[in-house]
Amino acid sequence: MADLTIALAGNPNVGKSTLFNALTGKHQHVGNWPGKTVAKQEGKLIIEGKHLTIIDLPGTYSLSAHSPEEEIARNFIVCGRPDAVVNVLDAANLERNLYLSAQILETGAPMILVLNMTDVATARGLQIHPEVLSTRLGIPVITMAASRGQGLSELKRLLATLARTPREAMVGSSVCA
Amino acid sequence: MHIADETTLPLSLVEVGAYVRIVRFSGGMRSAHRLAELGLIPGTELTIITAHGGGMVIGIGDTRLALGRGLAHKVLVTFLERKQ
Numbered sequence: 001m002a003d004l005t006i007a008l009a010g011n012p013n014v015g016k017s018t019l020f021n022a023l024t025g026k027h028q029h030v031g032n033w034p035g036k037t038v039a040k041q042e043g044k045l046i047i048e049g050k051h052l053t054i055i056d057l058p059g060t061y062s063l064s065a066h067s068p069e070e071e072i073a074r075n076f077i078v079c080g081r082p083d084a085v086v087n088v089l090d091a092a093n094l095e096r097n098l099y100l101s102a103q104i105l106e107t108g109a110p111m112i113l114v115l116n117m118t119d120v121a122t123a124r125g126l127q128i129h130p131e132v133l134s135t136r137l138g139i140p141v142i143t144m145a146a147s148r149g150q151g152l153s154e155l156k157r158l159l160a161t162l163a164r165t166p167r168e169a170m171v172g173s174s175v176c177a
Numbered sequence: 178m179h180i181a182d183e184t185t186l187p188l189s190l191v192e193v194g195a196y197v198r199i200v201r202f203s204g205g206m207r208s209a210h211r212l213a214e215l216g217l218i219p220g221t222e223l224t225i226i227t228a229h230g231g232g233m234v235i236g237i238g239d240t241r242l243a244l245g246r247g248l249a250h251k252v253l254v255t256f257l258e259r260k261q
Contacts, residue, residue, distance in 0.1 A: 013240070062214035093238045096216035 004162055005053045007080070009073055009104060010088035011097050012059030015116040017041075019088055019146040020056040023156070040072055047160040055082065063103045077109055079176035083164055085109045086155070091121040091128050091143065105137065112140045112158060119145040186256075189233070189249035191225055197254035198222045204251035212252065215242055222257060 008016045021027060024043025041056040057076055058069035065071040077085055085104055089097040094115070104111055113133065115121075121128055134141040140158055144151030185200045199221045202209045212218070216237060226234040232246050244252075 011240075061216070064211075064214065066211065066214075090239065093240060096238065096240060099214060099216065 003051045003053070004083040004159075004164055005055065005080070006159060006162075007055045007057055007076055007082040007085045008088060009057045009077060009085050009100070010059060011061055011090065011100060014059065014088050014090040014097065015146045016056055016059065016088045019086075019114065019116065019144070019152075020054060022146055022149065022152055024054050040076060045156075045159075047156050050160060050162075052159060055080075060100065062100060063107070075175070077104060078107055078173055081109075083110065084159070084162055085111045086114055087111055088114045088116050088146075091115040091118045092124060092126060094128075101137075105139070110162075112142065112155070113137070114146075114151070114155060115141065115143045116146050118143045119148060119150070184255065185253040187250045188225075188235075188244070188252035188254050189246055191228075191254060191256075193225050193228050196222070196224050196257045196259050198257050200253050200255050202251050203253060208248060208251045212248065215244075216240070217242075217252065 008020055010016050020041065020043060023045050026041075026043045040058065043054045043056070045052045045054055055076065057073040060070040060073045062070065063074040063077065065074045076082070087101050087104055089101065101111075101113065113130075115128055115130060115133075118128060128143060130141040130143050142151050142154050142158065144155065146152070187203075188197070188199075191197055199217060199219050201219055202212060217223075221237060223235045223237045226236050226241060228234075230246065232244065233249055234241055234243050236242075
């Protein structure tokens with residue numbers, strides 16, 4: 001039986017916990033202020049017979065581990081070797097969010113980008129081209145409005161296709177005990 | 178919007194409510210690197226939301242960031258006129 005670990009990562013206040021709750025059916029506290037998730041949270045999801053463990057990581061701006069929550073996120077991505085990292089981004093503030101995406105890509109972790117809050121971005125007249133991002137970065141990109149449940153089924157479909165792949169040691173894994 | 182005043186001032190000294198643009202950083206690579214991680218790079222426009230003794234909360238787009246006095250002092254900004 002497939003048993004995969006999926007990590008949710010992203011800047012503070014982009015909707016990681018909202019997505020986590022939507023995926024796992026948990027009721028982790030969601031607040032509209034940054035830095036709410038200080039420790040990582042864990043939940044389960046079964047899709048098409050696959051057992052997925054979803055880890056909600058604290059919001060971070062980088063993987064450089066300047067603060068305890070950044071260290072938790074960095075250590076999990078690099079040492080915990082999740083089968084995929086779902087990087088949640090605020091579509092209305094993409095430029096600020098992509099710095100962390102670049103760092104996660106550099107670790108070599110398999111990655112899915114979720115452009116969250118696309119409803120807010122669209123309301124502001126922003127045009128998002130997920131297919132361009134996907135081509136440039138070479139990873140799947142999904143648009144979502146997690147608070148309204150939009151894009152959830154697409155993400156679940158994608159997660160269901162994931163296979164467990166043995167991986168080489170990741171960049172920065174020398175910090176792992 | 179145009180530049181109202183080209184002279185720069187450390188962000189730590191700017192008063193609440195001001196709308197500024199980052200011009201450059203003083204200090205070393207380490208602090209510049211951290212500021213870049215937070216999305217603060219030359220050209221970034223921001224407002225000062227609250228300030229207490231050099232530490233401050235700033236707003237960039239939808240994001241609010243708390244900056245300590247040390248980092249805020251290394252950010253040199255110029256005043257902008259508010260968008261009407």
